[in-house]
Amino acid sequence: MPKVSADHLQARRRQILDGARLSFARHGYEGATVRVLEEEIGLSRGAIFHHFPDKDALFLALAVDDAEAMLETVAQHGLVQVMREMVAAPDAGRLGTQLEIARRLRTDPEFRIAWAPKLAELADAVRARLRRQRDAGLLREGVDIDQLANYLELIMEGLIAHLAAGQPADRLGGVLDLVELSVRGQ
Amino acid sequence: MPKVSADHLQARRRQILDGARLSFARHGYEGATVRVLEEEIGLSRGAIFHHFPDKDALFLALAVDDAEAMLETVAQHGLVQVMREMVAAPDAGRLGTQLEIARRLRTDPEFRIAWAPKLAELADAVRARLRRQRDAGLLREGVDIDQLANYLELIMEGLIAHLAAGQPADRLGGVLDLVELSVRGQ
Numbered sequence: 603m604p605k606v607s608a609d610h611l612q613a614r615r616r617q618i619l620d621g622a623r624l625s626f627a628r629h630g631y632e633g634a635t636v637r638v639l640e641e642e643i644g645l646s647r648g649a650i651f652h653h654f655p656d657k658d659a660l661f662l663a664l665a666v667d668d669a670e671a672m673l674e675t676v677a678q679h680g681l682v683q684v685m686r687e688m689v690a691a692p693d694a695g696r697l698g699t700q701l702e703i704a705r706r707l708r709t710d711p712e713f714r715i716a717w718a719p720k721l722a723e724l725a726d727a728v729r730a731r732l733r734r735q736r737d738a739g740l741l742r743e744g745v746d747i748d749q750l751a752n753y754l755e756l757i758m759e760g761l762i763a764h765l766a767a768g769q770p771a772d773r774l775g776g777v778l779d780l781v782e783l784s785v786r787g788q
Numbered sequence: 789m790p791k792v793s794a795d796h797l798q799a800r801r802r803q804i805l806d807g808a809r810l811s812f813a814r815h816g817y818e819g820a821t822v823r824v825l826e827e828e829i830g831l832s833r834g835a836i837f838h839h840f841p842d843k844d845a846l847f848l849a850l851a852v853d854d855a856e857a858m859l860e861t862v863a864q865h866g867l868v869q870v871m872r873e874m875v876a877a878p879d880a881g882r883l884g885t886q887l888e889i890a891r892r893l894r895t896d897p898e899f900r901i902a903w904a905p906k907l908a909e910l911a912d913a914v915r916a917r918l919r920r921q922r923d924a925g926l927l928r929e930g931v932d933i934d935q936l937a938n939y940l941e942l943i944m945e946g947l948i949a950h951l952a953a954g955q956p957a958d959r960l961g962g963v964l965d966l967v968e969l970s971v972r973g974q
Contacts, residue, residue, distance in 0.1 A: 704953065708953050748959070749965075749966060752960070752962065752963050756960070760942040760943055760945040760946025762949070763946065764942060767894050774938070777935065777939045780970070783970070
């Protein structure tokens with residue numbers, strides 16, 4: 603494929619995924635009708651579904667995309683930074699995707715099996731980051747890595763539930779500061 | 789009313805509420821059909837609805853009951869103890885009621901208004917307990933009471949979401965130990 607076409611294709615896919623992410627964040631997965639998708643993406647349904655076979659494929663592409671981005675953020679800055687980004691932009695961020703993932707994990711055994719490797723990757727990344735922090739002397743002592751990881755994961759679940767219920771995000775920055783201090787043992 | 793009758797009435801109401809709590813915990817509010825209620829309570833629908841006009845009244849009586857019990861636990865032992873009790877018996881405890889309250893707060897504006905005083909009472913109790921702990925020198929320094937309360941409330945939301953998703957409770961005891969240490973600044 604000529605480079606210009608490949609770039610164009612890439613940009614078009616990006617445009618579609620960005621619009622779809624906004625749609626899911628603002629309307630939920632069910633509420634993101636084809637009409638909503640057309641409006642948020644700025645393309646016709648024909649153009650959208652030329653690139654992705656259906657809404658489910660759009661969701662899965664976003665879920666994989668977000669999982670990759672989260673893995674990178676976790677590796678570089680830790681899980682608290684992922685939460686800070688969700689708090690900073692609950693509307694435009696990964697909340698819609700995360701909620702739909704959580705719903706499918708609860709209700710769809712096939713998805714649960716298909717998604718297990720991604721969850722394991724993320725869990726591993728969180729633990730690897732904590733181990734690096736510990737080796738650098740930046741973690742509280744006397745608590746094991748799994749316990750700290752479970753602690754952070756529980757707070758992430760609380761954060762998603764809190765934002766999903768439409769509750770205010772303004773006090774969560776201070777809460778995450780406290781989480782960070784507690785992980786460091788300060 | 790003669791004392792024996794009053795005691796009997798009280799015991800009967802207790803039996804109904806205990807069975808209803810189990811029903812909601814095991815089947816969810818929607819899933820707790822009249823048939824399920826009859827089985828878990830061990831009384832006929834006639835006997836049950838002689839004491840409570842309908843399923844909604846049962847739920848509200850339980851919600852008030854649980855709110856009172858939570859207030860008492862918070863005042864004496866703090867919000868972490870409420871969470872420990874939920875973790876110890878996710879199946880038999882307040883999870884069903886808490887989930888239904890959370891759902892109604894999201895979706896039912898009338899309930900939101902009616903329930904606001906209870907939420908405020910609980911929020912006040914959490915803060916009053918934290919202030920007593922601070923005055924006794926048992927809290928971390930440099931963090932304000934609201935920030936600590938918001939922190940505990942976010943973890944409570946995470947706990948409810950975690951248990952509601954049917955995820956294992958076995959690692960949460962260690963997580964709550966860490967929460968307790970972090971509140972104390974240890």
